[in-house]
Amino acid sequence: xxxxxxxPVPALDPLTYAVPDECDPPPLGAxxxxxxxxxxxxxxxxxxxxxxxxxxxxxxIDRVLDDRPFVPAEVVQLARWTxxxxxxxxxxxxxxLLPPMARGSRADAHKTIRVAAITPAGxxxxxxxxxxxxxxxxxxxxxxxxxxxxxxxxRTLAARGISVDAVLRLARQGLVSVRHDRIDxxxxxxxxxxxxxxxxxxxxxxxxxxxxxEQAAAIERLRAIAATGAFRxxxxxxxxxxxxxxxxxxxxxxxxxGGRRALVLxxxxxxxxxxxxxxxxxxxxxxxxxxxxxxxxxxxxxxxxIRRGDVDVVVGTRSAVFAPLERVGLIVVDEExxxxxxxxxxxxxxxxxxxxVRGRRxxxxxxxxxxxxxxxxxxxxxxxxxxxxxxxxxxxxxxxPAVTIVDMREEYxxxxxxxxxxxxxxxxxxxxxxxxxxxxVLLNRRGxxxxxxxxxxxxxxxxxxxxxxxxxxxxxxxxxxxCHYCNYATRLxxxxxxxxxxxxxxxxxxxxxxxxxxxxxxxxxRVGRLDRDAIRRRGALAELLSRFRDxxxxxxxxxxxxxKGHDFPRVTLVGVISADVGLGLADFRASERTFQLLTxxxxxxxxxxxxxxxxxxTLYPDHYSIRLACDQNYRAFYAREVKFREAMRxxxxxxxxxxxxxxxxxxxxxxxxxxxVQRLRRMTAPGPGTRVLGPAPAPIGxxxxxxxxxxxIKGNSRRRMRxxxxxxxxERPDLQRRVVVDVDPISVL
Ligand code: ADP
Ligand code: ZN
Numbered sequence: 001x002x003x004x005x006x007x008p009v010p011a012l013d014p015l016t017y018a019v020p021d022e023c024d025p026p027p028l029g030a031x032x033x034x035x036x037x038x039x040x041x042x043x044x045x046x047x048x049x050x051x052x053x054x055x056x057x058x059x060x061i062d063r064v065l066d067d068r069p070f071v072p073a074e075v076v077q078l079a080r081w082t083x084x085x086x087x088x089x090x091x092x093x094x095x096x097l098l099p100p101m102a103r104g105s106r107a108d109a110h111k112t113i114r115v116a117a118i119t120p121a122g123x124x125x126x127x128x129x130x131x132x133x134x135x136x137x138x139x140x141x142x143x144x145x146x147x148x149x150x151x152x153x154x155r156t157l158a159a160r161g162i163s164v165d166a167v168l169r170l171a172r173q174g175l176v177s178v179r180h181d182r183i184d185x186x187x188x189x190x191x192x193x194x195x196x197x198x199x200x201x202x203x204x205x206x207x208x209x210x211x212x213x214e215q216a217a218a219i220e221r222l223r224a225i226a227a228t229g230a231f232r233x234x235x236x237x238x239x240x241x242x243x244x245x246x247x248x249x250x251x252x253x254x255x256x257x258g259g260r261r262a263l264v265l266x267x268x269x270x271x272x273x274x275x276x277x278x279x280x281x282x283x284x285x286x287x288x289x290x291x292x293x294x295x296x297x298x299x300x301x302x303x304x305x306i307r308r309g310d311v312d313v314v315v316g317t318r319s320a321v322f323a324p325l326e327r328v329g330l331i332v333v334d335e336e337x338x339x340x341x342x343x344x345x346x347x348x349x350x351x352x353x354x355x356x357v358r359g360r361r362x363x364x365x366x367x368x369x370x371x372x373x374x375x376x377x378x379x380x381x382x383x384x385x386x387x388x389x390x391x392x393x394x395x396x397x398x399x400x401p402a403v404t405i406v407d408m409r410e411e412y413x414x415x416x417x418x419x420x421x422x423x424x425x426x427x428x429x430x431x432x433x434x435x436x437x438x439x440x441v442l443l444n445r446r447g448x449x450x451x452x453x454x455x456x457x458x459x460x461x462x463x464x465x466x467x468x469x470x471x472x473x474x475x476x477x478x479x480x481x482x483c484h485y486c487n488y489a490t491r492l493x494x495x496x497x498x499x500x501x502x503x504x505x506x507x508x509x510x511x512x513x514x515x516x517x518x519x520x521x522x523x524x525x526r527v528g529r530l531d532r533d534a535i536r537r538r539g540a541l542a543e544l545l546s547r548f549r550d551x552x553x554x555x556x557x558x559x560x561x562x563x564k565g566h567d568f569p570r571v572t573l574v575g576v577i578s579a580d581v582g583l584g585l586a587d588f589r590a591s592e593r594t595f596q597l598l599t600x601x602x603x604x605x606x607x608x609x610x611x612x613x614x615x616x617x618t619l620y621p622d623h624y625s626i627r628l629a630c631d632q633n634y635r636a637f638y639a640r641e642v643k644f645r646e647a648m649r650x651x652x653x654x655x656x657x658x659x660x661x662x663x664x665x666x667x668x669x670x671x672x673x674x675x676x677v678q679r680l681r682r683m684t685a686p687g688p689g690t691r692v693l694g695p696a697p698a699p700i701g702x703x704x705x706x707x708x709x710x711x712x713i714k715g716n717s718r719r720r721m722r723x724x725x726x727x728x729x730x731e732r733p734d735l736q737r738r739v740v741v742d743v744d745p746i747s748v749l
Contacts, residue, residue, distance in 0.1 A: 001018070001019040001048075002016055002017070002018055002019070002049050002058065003016070003017055003019055003025070003026065003032075003045050003047065003048050003049060003061070004016055004017075004045070004046050004047035004048075004049060005017050005032055005034055005043040005044065005045055005046065005061070006043055006044045006046045006076075006079075006080075006090040006091055006093070006094055007034060007036055007041050007042075007043040007091055007094070008041060008042070008043070008091055008094040008095065009041075009089070009091040010089060010091060010092055010346065011088065011089040011091065011092065011346075011736070012089040012090070012091035012092075013089055013090055013091075014046050014047060014090055015034070015036075015043075016049075016058055017032070017034050017058065017059055017060065017061045018058045018059070018061070019060070019061055020060050020061070023061070023064055024064070024067060025048060026045050026048070026061075026066065026067070027045065027048065027066075027067075027068065027069050027073075028045055028046065028047070028048055028069060028073045028076055029044065029045060029066075029069030029070055029071040029072060029073050029075070029076045030044070030045045030064060030066040030067070030069055030070055031043070031044055031045075031065040031066050031070045031098075032045060032061045032062075032063065032064050032065060033061065033062040033063040033064075033065065034059070034061045034062060035059050035060075035062060040062055042065070042098075043094075044070070044071055044076060044094065044097060044098070045076075046076055046079075046080060046090060070098075071097050071098070072307075072324050072325075072326055074326075074361060074362065075097060075322055075323075075324055076097070077361070078321075078354065078357065078358050078361070079093040079094075079096065079097055079322065080093075081354075081357055082347055082349050082354055082357075083347060085349075085718070085722075085743060086346075086347045086348050086349050086743050087657075087722050087725070087726070087741045087743055088346050088348070092346050092347045093322075093347055096319050096322045099299055099300045099302075099303035099304070100296035100299050100300050113153050113154075113155065113180070113181055114153065114154045114155075114178055114179070114180060114181075115151045115152065115153050115154065115178070115179050115180075115181045116145060116151055116152060116153075116154055116157060116167050116170075116171070116176045116177070116178050117145060117150065117151030117176060117177050117179070118142055118145040118146050118151075118175070118176055119174060119175060119176055119177050121174050121175055122142050122146075122170070122174075122176050123146060125142065125175055126139070126143065126146060133175075137162065137166055138166060138169070138175075140162065141157065141162045141166060141167065141170060141176075142170070142175060142176070144157065144160065144162070145176060151177075153181075154178070209246065211246065211250075212243060212393075212395050212396075214242070214390075214391045214392065214393060215242075215243050215246060215247055215391070215395075218236065218238075218247055218389045218390075218391060219247055219250050219251070221234075221387070221389055222236075222247070222251055222365065222367065222389060223254060225365055225387060226251065226254065226255070226258075226329070226330065226365040229363060230363055231359055231360045231361075231362075231363050231364060231365075231366075232365055232366070232387060233356055233359065233366045233367075233368065233380070233385070233386040233387070234365065234366070234367050234368070234386060234387040234388070234389055235336075235368050235369075235370075235373055235377055235378070235380075235381045235386050235387065235388050235389065236367050236368065236369040236370075236389050236391070237370065237371070237378075237381075237388060237389065237390050237391070237634075238369065238370075238371060238390070238391030239371050239391060239392060239393070239394060239400060239603070239632070240371045240394075240400070240599070240600065240602075240603025240604070240607075241394040241395065241398065241400075241567075241603060241606075241607045242371075242391035242392075242393060242394055242395065243391070243394075243395045244334070244369045244391065245274065245275055245278055245334075247367075247369075248264060248275075248332045248367070248369070249278060249279065249282050251330050251332070251365070251367065252264065252279070252282075252283070252312070252330060252332075253282070253283075254330075255330040256283075256286075256312040256313075258329060259327065260327050260328065260329025260330065260364075261311070261312050261313065261314075261325050261326070261327050261328050261329060261330075262312065262313045262314070262328070262329065262330040262331070262332065263313075263314050263316075263320065263321070263323060263325055263328055263330070263331045263332070263355070263358075264279065264313060264314065264315045264316070264331075264332040264334065265316060265317065265318065265320060265321060265331070265332065265333045265334065265341070265351055265352070265355060266315065266316070266317065266334045266335065266565070267317070267334070267335050267338035267340045267341060267564060267565070268291075268317060268340055268564065269289060269291040269293060269315070269316065269317055270291075270542065271541075271561060271564045271565060271566070272334070272564070272565045272566075274565070274566070274567050275315065275334060275565070276289055276315045279313055279315050283311075283312055283313050285310075286310070286311050286312040286313060287311055287312070287313045287314070287315060288302045288303075288305050288306045288310075288311040288313070288314050288315075288323075289302060289314070289315050289316055290302055290303070290306075290314060290315075290316030290317070290319065290320040290323055291316050291317040291319075291320065292317065292319070303323075303324065306323050306324050306325050307324040309326065311325075317340075317351075318340070318341055318343060318349075318351035319351070320351075321351045321354045321355050321358060322354075328358065328359070328362040328364050329362070329364050329365065330364055330365050330366075330367070331355050331356075331358060331359045331362075331364050331365070331366045331367070332366075332367045332369065333351070333352045333355050333366070333367070333368050333369065334369045334370075334565070335369065335370055335564065335565055336352050336368035336369060336370050336373065336374060336377055337370045337372055337373055337374040337596055338564070339593070339746050339747075342744075342746040344746075346740075348741075348742050348743065348745075350744060350746070352368065352374075352377075353744070368386070371599060371600065371603060371634075372595065372596040372599045372600060372634060373634070374592070375592055375638070375641060375642065375645065375651070375652050376651060376652040378638050379642065379652035379653075380652075394607075398606060398607070398609075398611070399606065399611050400603070400606070401574065401602050401603070401605040401606045401611070401612040401613050401614045402611075402612075402613045402614070403602050403613070403614045403615075403616060403629070403630045403631075403632065404424075404613070404614070404615050404616070404630070405616050405618060405621045405626065405627070406422045406424050406615055406616065406617045406618070407618070407619075407621045408422065408578075408617050408618060408619050409619055411423070411617075420509060420513070420514065420517045420577065421517060421518070421521060421575075421577070422615075422617055424615055425441075425575045425615050425617065426521060428573055428575070428613065428615055429441075429518075429521075429522065429555065429573065429575065430522070432572055432573045433522060433524075433525055433554055433555075435572075437570055437571070437572040437573065437610060438548070438551070438553070438554060438556070438568065438570045438571045438572070438573075439554070439555045439556075439571065439572070439573040439574070439575065440555075440556050440557075440558070440562050440568075440571055440573070440574045440575070440601065440604055440605070441514065441518065441555060441556070441557045441558075441574075441575040441576075441577065442557075442558065442559070442560070442562055442563060442574065442576045442577065442597075443509065443510070443511050443514045443557070443558075443559065443576075443577040443578060444559050444560050444578075444581045444582060444597065445508075445509065445510045445511065445559070445581055446471065446473075446484070446510050446511055446512075446531045446532060446533055446559060447471035447473050447482070447484075447510035447511070447512055447513075447533075448471075448472045448473055448474060448475060448479075448506070448510050448512040448516075449471070449472040449506035449507060449508050449509070449510060449513060450469070450471050450472075450507070450508030450509065450510050451469040451470075451471070451506070451508045452469070452470065452481060452492065452505065452506050452507075453504070453505055453507065454496035454498065454499060454501050454503065454504055455501065455503035455504075455505050456496060456499050456501030456503060457496060457498055457499040459496055459497070459498040459499065461481055461492075461497075461504070463483035463485070463488050464488065465483065465485075465486045465488055465702070465703075465704050465705045466483055466485045466486055466488075466700065466702055466703050466704060466705075467700055467701045467702040467703075468483065468484070468485055468700060470482060470483055470488075470490070471483075471484055471510065472492065472506050472510075473512065473533065474512070475516070479491075479492050480492070485700070485703055486703070486704045486705075492504070509577065509578065511529055511531045511557055511558060511559055512529070512533075514557050514577060515527060515529045515557045518555055518557055522554075525554045525555050526552060526553050526554045526555075527553070527554070527555045527556075527557065528544055528547065528548060528553040528555070528556045528557070529556070529557045529558060530544055530545075530556055530557070530558035530559070530561050530562050531558050531559040532559070532561075534558075544556075545566075548568060549568060551570065560597055560601075562601065562604070563597055563600040563601035563604065564600070566604055567607055568604065568607065569608025569609070570608055570610075571604055571605055571606075571607065571608075571612065572605055572606055572608075572610045572611070572612045572613070573605060573612065573613055573614070573615075574601055574602055574604055574605040574612070574613075574614040574615070575614070575615050575617070576598060576601060576602075576614070576615070576616045576617060576618075578617060578618070578619075579594065579598055579616045579617060579618040579620075579626050580594070580618050580619055580620050580623070580626070582594050582597070583620065583623060583625070585699075585749065586699045586748075586749070587699070587747050587748055587749055588645070588648070588650045588651075588748065589746070589747060591623075591624070591625040591641060591644075592625070592641060594623075594625040594626065594629070595625040595626075595628060595629045595637050595641075598616060598625075598629035598630075599629045599632055599634070601614070602614035602616075602629070616629070616630060624637070624640050625637065625641075628640070649714050650714075651744065654689075654714045654715060654716060655714070655715055655716060655717070655721065655743075655744070656712060656713070656744065656745060656748075657712070657718070657721050657722070657725065657741065657742065657743050657744075657745075658710065658712055658741075658742040658745040658748050659673075659676065659710065659711045659712070659713065659725065659739060659741055659742075660698055660708050660709070660739070660740045660742070661676065661695075661708070661709050661710070661711075661735065661738055661739050661740075662703075662706040662707065662708055662738045662739075663706065663707050663709075663738060664706065664707070665707060666697070666701070666702075666707045666709075668707065669697075669707040669708055669709035670695055670697070670709045672709070672732075672735055672738065673694060673709035673710065673711050674695045674709075675732065676695075676711060676725075676728050676729075676732070676735070676739075677692050677694055677695050677711050679728040679731060679732075680711075680713065680724055680725065680728050683724050683727060683728070689715055689716050690713065690714065690715030690716070690717075690720065690721060690724075691714045691715065692711060692712070692713050692714075693711060693712040693713075693714065694709070694710055694711030694712060695709045695710065695711050696709065696711075697709055697710070698710040698749070699748070699749045700749055710748070712748065713725065718743060718744075722743065725741065
C-alpha cells in the first residue's frame with residue numbers, strides 16, 4: 001500500500017511512501033514517522049492511495065503514530081487547499097496543523113498531578129473496629145480521603161501534613177489508589193483584561209442583556225441565514241461601538257444549541273482581550289484560545305481540548321483557522337479588514353479567506369465583521385455574493401465622535417515648522433485632562449526620529465543591508481540608529497560618514513519623541529506609550545492596557561496598535577499626529593489603509609457615557625481618504641476607491657500576484673525578473689485579460705543584503721496565473737529559491 005505524506009520541509013509537495021504489510025494502513029490525518037534523506041521526520045498522511053505501480057525507489061514509512069486521524073480530515077484538506085492557492089508546498093502548512101510538541105510520540109504529554117482516592121478496602125479498614133490501620137497518621141489520611149468522592153491531590157495531602165511516603169505506603173496496602181490526572185494549563189489564569197477564571201459562572205450577561213433594535217434585527221437576519229444550515233458569507237458592517245461582539249456571542253450560542261461549534265478569529269488576541277474575555281464569560285470552560293502569545297504548553301493543551309471536543313468555541317488569531325474543531329457551524333472574522341490576517345511569510349495566506357473556504361466546506365455561516373470593510377469584502381457584498389447586515393448606530397444611540405481636521409500647513413505657517421502638537425490639540429487635551437477624562441494620541445511610526453541627515457552634504461544615514469533610512473531610538477546616551485527591517489543597530493556617528501561634516505540632524509517624528517513632547521506639554525499628566533518597542537517584554541502589553549483601563553494613565557501615545565478594537569469607555573479624545581504617514585507609500589492600498597486607520601482610531605473616542613471627539617493633523621486635508629474618514633463616510637470612500645482600483649486594474653477589480661526575485665546584485669535581480677516576465681508573456685496559459693507588469697526594482701530595492709526586483713501578474717484566474725508562473729519557474733529551477741510568490745498580496749512593497 002502506498003500513501004502520500006506531507007512532511008515539514010519548505011516548498012515540498014506530499015511524498016509517496018510504502019506502508020509495510022505488517023502495518024495497519026494509517027488513516028488520512030494520522031501522523032507517521034518517515035525517512036527523509038538521512039533523517040526521520042514526523043509527517044501527516046494527506047492521501048491514502050491504493051496500490052499503484054511503484055515508480056523508482058519508494059521508501060517505507062518507519063512508524064505509524066496514530067491509528068485514528070490526529071488532525072481532522074477536513075483540516076488536512078484545508079491545508080492542502082491553502083498550499084495550492086498560495087503557491088506554497090503542503091510542507092509549509094504543517095506548523096499550522098500540529099500543535100507544538102506533537103512532532104514526536106510525546107504528543108500526548110500533559111502536565112499531570114497525582115491524586116489519591118480511598119479504595120473499598122480502605123473504607124473497610126477504616127470502619128473495622130479495633131482497626132487494621134497501622135498508624136494514627138494513616139488513619140487521618142484515610143479519614144480525609146473518605147470525605148472526598150473524587151480523591152485529593154497528593155500535594156493537597158502534603159499540605160495537611162501527610163507525606164507522600166505515607167500515601168504511597170497506603171497505596172501498597174491497597175487502601176488507597178493513586179492516579180494521574182491531566183491538568184490543562186489555562187492561559188486565562190493570570191490574564192489581565194477582564195478574562196474570567198476557569199469554570200467561571202456561565203452565561204450571566206448573555207441571557208439578560210437587552211439588545212438594541214439594530215442588534216436584534218441583525219441577529220434575526222443572521223439566524224435565519226444560519227438556519228438554512230448551508231454555507232453563506234455575511235458582512236456585518238457596523239460602525240465602531242455598535243456592539244458587534246454581542247452579536248457574535250449570540251450567534252455562537254445558537255450554533256452550540258444546534259449542536260455545532262464556533263470559530264472566532266480576531267486580529268491579535270492580546271489586543272482584544274475584550275473579545276476573548278467575553279466569550280469566556282459566556283461559555284465558561286467551553287472556550288479554547290489559540291494564538292502565538294501562549295506558551296508551547298498552553299498551546300498544546302488548548303489544541304488537545306479542541307481536538308477532544310471539549311469546547312464549543314475557539315477564539316484565536318489567524319492560525320486558529322486551522323484549529324482541529326469539528327462540526328463547525330459558525331465562523332466569525334472580527335475586524336476582517338485587518339492586515340494582520342495576512343501572514344507575511346510562507347505560506348502567505350489570508351486567515352479571512354481561508355476561513356471562508358473552511359466555512360464553505362463545513363456548510364457554515366461565515367460572519368465578517370468590520371466598521372471599515374476591506375475593499376474585497378465590500379466588493380463581494382455589492383456583487384451580491386455576500387449578505388450585508390448593517391449597524392448604523394452605536395449602542396444607546398451614543399453619537400459617533402465629532403472629527404475635525406487640523407491643517408498643519410496653517411499651523412506651520414503660524415507657529416513654525418517644529419510644531420508637533422497643534423494649538424487645537426493642546427487645548428483639547430488640556431480640557432480633557434481637567435475633566436478627568438482620557439486621551440489617545442496616534443502616530444503610526446516607531447522610534448524617536450525617523451531619519452538622520454548631514455546638514456553639509458545632505459547624506460542620510462541608511463541601513464548597510466537595506467535601502468531604507470535608519471531610525472533613531474532612545475535619547476541621550478541610549479541613542480541608537482536602528483533598521484526596522486533587518487534589526488541592524490549602531491551608535492550614531494558624531495560626524496557625517498560621507499563628508500565628515502559635524503552637523504548631523506535627526507528629523508522626522510516617531511512615537512518616542514511624541515511621548516516626550518506630550519510629557520513636556522503636560523508635566524502633571526500620566527503618559528504611556530504603546531508600540532512594538534514598548535511591549536517587547538512578555539506581559540508588558542496586558543499591563544499597559546490594564547493600567548490605561550484602570551485610569552492610571554491619562555494620555556496613551558502609540559502606533560496603530562492603539563486603534564485596534566479597544567473599548568475604553570473613558571476615552572473622549574483621540575488625536576492623530578501626521579495622518580498622512582502611510583499615504584506616501586508606493587502601495588495601491590495606501591488610501592484604504594489610511595481611511596481604515598483614521599476611522600478606527602477615531603472610533604475609540606466616546607464609547608462611554610461622554611461623547612467623544614477626534615482631531616486629525618495633516619498636511620493633506622483635501623486627500624479623499626482623510627476627508628472621508630473625517631466624515632466617517634465609508635460608502636463614499638468605497639465608491640471613490642473602487643473607481644481607482646478598476647481604472648488601474650488592482651484588486652478587488654482583478655486578481656494580483658506579486659513576484660519578488662532576490663539576488664546578490666541589482667543587475668542579477670533585474671535580469672532574472674526580466675527573464676521570468678518574458679517567459680510568462682510567451683505563454684498562453686495565463687489566458688485572456690492577464691497582464692504581466694515589470695520587471696522593476698521593488699519599492700524596497702534592497703533588503704537584508706539582497707537586491708530585489710519585482711513583477712506583478714494581474715488577471716482574472718488565479719489558477720491560470722499560478723500555473724503559468726509555476727511553468728515559468730519550472731523552466732528556471734535555479735530561480736526557485738530566489739523567488740517569493742505572494743498571491744493576493746496585502747502590500748506590494
Ligand atoms: P464594536 O465591536 O461594534 O465596536 P463592541 O462590541 O465593542 O462594539 O461594543 C461596544 C460597547 O457596547 C461595549 O462596551 C459593549 O459591552 C457594549 N454593548 C454592546 N451591546 C450592548 C447592549 N445591547 N446593551 C448595552 N451595552 C452594549
Ligand atoms: Zn536593514
